[in-house]
Amino acid sequence: MILVHRDRVALVRTSRWSLRCDTRALLVCALLALLTICATILAIGTGTYELSPLDVLRTFAGKGPPGAEFIVLDLRLPRALVAVLVGFGMGMAGAVFQSLTRNPLGSPDIIGFGNGASAGALVVIIFFDAGDTQTAVGAVCGGFATAAAVYLLAWKRGVHGFRLVLVGIGASAVLGAATEFLYVRADIGKAAQAATWTIGSLNARDWGDVRIGVLGLVLLVPLVLAYARRLTVLEMGDDTAGALGVPPERSRLVLLCAGTGLTAMAVAAAGPIPFVAMAAPQLARRVTGAAGPNILPAAWTGALLVSAADLAVQRVTGSALLPVGVFTGVAGGVYLAWLLRGERRAERL
Numbered sequence: 001m002i003l004v005h006r007d008r009v010a011l012v013r014t015s016r017w018s019l020r021c022d023t024r025a026l027l028v029c030a031l032l033a034l035l036t037i038c039a040t041i042l043a044i045g046t047g048t049y050e051l052s053p054l055d056v057l058r059t060f061a062g063k064g065p066p067g068a069e070f071i072v073l074d075l076r077l078p079r080a081l082v083a084v085l086v087g088f089g090m091g092m093a094g095a096v097f098q099s100l101t102r103n104p105l106g107s108p109d110i111i112g113f114g115n116g117a118s119a120g121a122l123v124v125i126i127f128f129d130a131g132d133t134q135t136a137v138g139a140v141c142g143g144f145a146t147a148a149a150v151y152l153l154a155w156k157r158g159v160h161g162f163r164l165v166l167v168g169i170g171a172s173a174v175l176g177a178a179t180e181f182l183y184v185r186a187d188i189g190k191a192a193q194a195a196t197w198t199i200g201s202l203n204a205r206d207w208g209d210v211r212i213g214v215l216g217l218v219l220l221v222p223l224v225l226a227y228a229r230r231l232t233v234l235e236m237g238d239d240t241a242g243a244l245g246v247p248p249e250r251s252r253l254v255l256l257c258a259g260t261g262l263t264a265m266a267v268a269a270a271g272p273i274p275f276v277a278m279a280a281p282q283l284a285r286r287v288t289g290a291a292g293p294n295i296l297p298a299a300w301t302g303a304l305l306v307s308a309a310d311l312a313v314q315r316v317t318g319s320a321l322l323p324v325g326v327f328t329g330v331a332g333g334v335y336l337a338w339l340l341r342g343e344r345r346a347e348r349l
Contacts, residue, residue, distance in 0.1 A: 022288070022290050024288055024289065024290065025288045025290055025294065025296070025297055028284070028287050028288050028297050028300075029296050029297055029300050032297065032300035032301055032303070032304050033300055033303075035304050036084060036087075036300065036303045036304045036307050038053075039304065039307040039308050039310075039311050040080045040081075040083070040084060040307050041053050041056050041057070042311055043076070043079075043080050043083070043307065043310050043311040043314060044056050044072055044076045044077060044080050046311065046314040046315060047071075047076065047314065049067070049068075049071050051064075051065070051068060051071075051072070055068060056072060059072040059073070060072070078205050078206050078207050078209065078210050079202050079203075079205045079310070080307070080310070081210045081213070082202055082205040082209050082210055082213055082269050082270055083202055083270075083303075083306045083307045083309075083310045083324070084303045084306070084307055085210065085213030085214065085216075085217060085266075085269065085303075086213060086265075086266045086269050086270045086273065086306055087273075087276060087280075087302040087303035087304065087305055087306030087307060088217065088299045088300065088302055088303040089213065089216060089217060089220075089262040089263070089265050089266045089299075089302070090108075090262070090263070090266045090273065090276045090277040090280065090302045090306070091276065091277065091280035091281065091284070091298045091299040091300070091301050091302020091303065091305070092221065092224060092259075092262055092295055092296075092298060092299035092302070093107075093108050093259045093260075093262035093263045093266070093277055094107045094108065094276070094277030094278055094279075094280050094281045094298060094302065095280070095281040095284070095293045095294060095295050095298035095299070096224060096231065096255050096256075096258065096259035096262075096293065096295070097111065097113075097259050097277070098278075098281050098282075098293070099231050099232075099234070099235055099281075099292075099293035100164070100231070100234065100252060100255060100256065100259075101162075101164050101165050102235060103162070103165050104278070104281075104282055105165055105278070106164065106165050106168075107277040107278035107281075108259065108260070108263040108277050109272060109274055109275070109277050109278065110165075110168070110169065110172065110278060111150065111164065111165055111167075111168025111169060111171070111172060112146055112150060112168045112169065112170075112171035112172030112174075112175055113143055113146055113147055113150070113168070113259070113260050113263050114143075114263050114267055114272045114277070115146070115171075115172045115175040115176060115179070115272070116142045116143050116145060116146025116147070116171070116175055117139040117140070117142050117143035117146070117260075117263055117264040117267035117268070117272070118139070118142070118175075118179065118198055118267055118271070118272050119142050119146075119175050119178055119179055119182075120138040120139050120140070120141045120142015120143065120145065120264075121135045121136075121138045121139040121142060121267060121268060122138075122179060122182050122194050122198065123138060123142070123182065124137070124138030125138075125190065125193065125194050126182055126185075126186040126187075126190045126191070126194055129190070132206075132208040132209060132212065133208070135268055136212045136264075136265075136268035136269075138268075139264045139265075139267045139268035140261065140264040140265075140268065142264070143260045143261070143263055143264035143267070144257070144260055144261075144264070146171060146175065146260075147256060147257070147260040149171060150164065150167050150168050150171050151164075151253075151256065153167045153171075154166075154167040154168075179198070182194070183195065198271055198272060199271060199323040199325045199326060200270060200271040200272050200273035200274060200323055200324060200325020200326075200328070200329075201270065201271055201323035201324060201325060202270055202310055202323075202324050203323065205269075205270065209269045209270070210269075212265060212268050212269045213265060213266075213269045215265075216261060216262060216264075216265025216266075216268075216269075217262075217265070219261070220258050220261045220262050220265070221262075221299075223254070223258045224255070224258050224259075224262075224295060225295065225296075227251060227254060227255055227258070228293065228295050230246050230251045230255075231251075231255060231292075231293050231295070232292045232293060233246045234246065234248060234251060234252065234255075235292065235293070263277070270324075271323075271325065272325065273306060273324060273325045273328050274325055274328055274329045274332055275328050275329060275331070275332020275333070275335070275336075276302050276305050276306055276328055276332075277302070278332065278336075279305065279332055279335055280298045280299075280301040280302035280305060281293070281294060281298040281301075283301050283305075284297035284298040284300075284301045285297075285298075287301070305328070306324065306328070309324050309327045309328050309331065310324050312327060313326075313327050
């Protein structure tokens with residue numbers, strides 16, 4: 001094995017394969033992972049039964065205070081893990097979609113794929129009184145049905161980013177209306193349950209939700225990473241990608257399915273948490289200073305954003321009952337206004 005450093009790039013070569021890594025991106029991922037772990041430990045220790053970070057770590061080792069094991073491992077740890085898994089998946093999905101559309105507005109919650117997953121899960125919750133597994137299946141089916149519809153409607157000698165965003169925004173509006181109709185037709189109890197879920201909440205998460213998140217990441221993250229180089233080439237345009245030996249439509253379709261699956265997994269585990277998929281890739285690109293989709297930095301940025309939002313909800317409100325989607329929605333709106341203000345000052349708007 002040979003390790004070569006060239007400026008910001010690390011090359012690892014063997015007789016059979018080679019791996020090219022941006023050293024700054026790797027350092028950013030390590031720092032983001034560390035910050036996510038710190039936010040998770042602080043969130044686990046927050047609550048009516050307050051625990052210090054050292055007590056949380058001792059509890060993991062089986063040496064915590066009396067009663068802490070049940071609170072940490074059974075009540076709070078699943079919620080914290082769901083926050084990390086959902087944020088990771090949403091950040092990665094946002095990077096995939098924004099790269100495919102070559103548009104910062106091309107995140108799954110803007111172009112309707114998240115709404116499709118939500119609508120599918122709502123149908124199962126309201127009409128079939130579903131549990132966790134059935135809700136996950138409904139979210140996946142709704143997400144893929146929406147992706148197929150948007151893809152076909154945007155097709156015209158191929159699918160280009162601008163058409164995909166426009167068709168997706170239209171599909172999002174239609175799905176939003178369909179969701180409101182489901183609320184009107186539903187029983188009051190099920191409607192209240194569905195309304196709480198669609199805000200995007202980490203309340204009452206359990207190990208079943210953790211399993212949904214882990215399964216989605218285990219199946220889809222390797223696929224996205226395997227196609228990451230193709231995603232970078234697709235950003236240069238279909239003609240260039242074809243000339244470099246990358247089949248544009250087939251690669252786009254595989255990545256579209258993988259991003260839709262990640263979105264559906266996140267929605268199934270915690271409901272639609274707004275703005276994370278849109279903000280995480282943009283923040284990751286600014287931190288790494290690297291061109292391209294920044295798949296892993298965006299994923300870890302999403303994990304940090306959701307974990308930090310969960311911690312902030314519990315610390316600021318003094319309760320874990322406020323849905324984290326409310327906090328990310330407000331923070332995302334402020335972030336979007338700040339971006340627009342910067343664009344206006346730069347006279348690009």
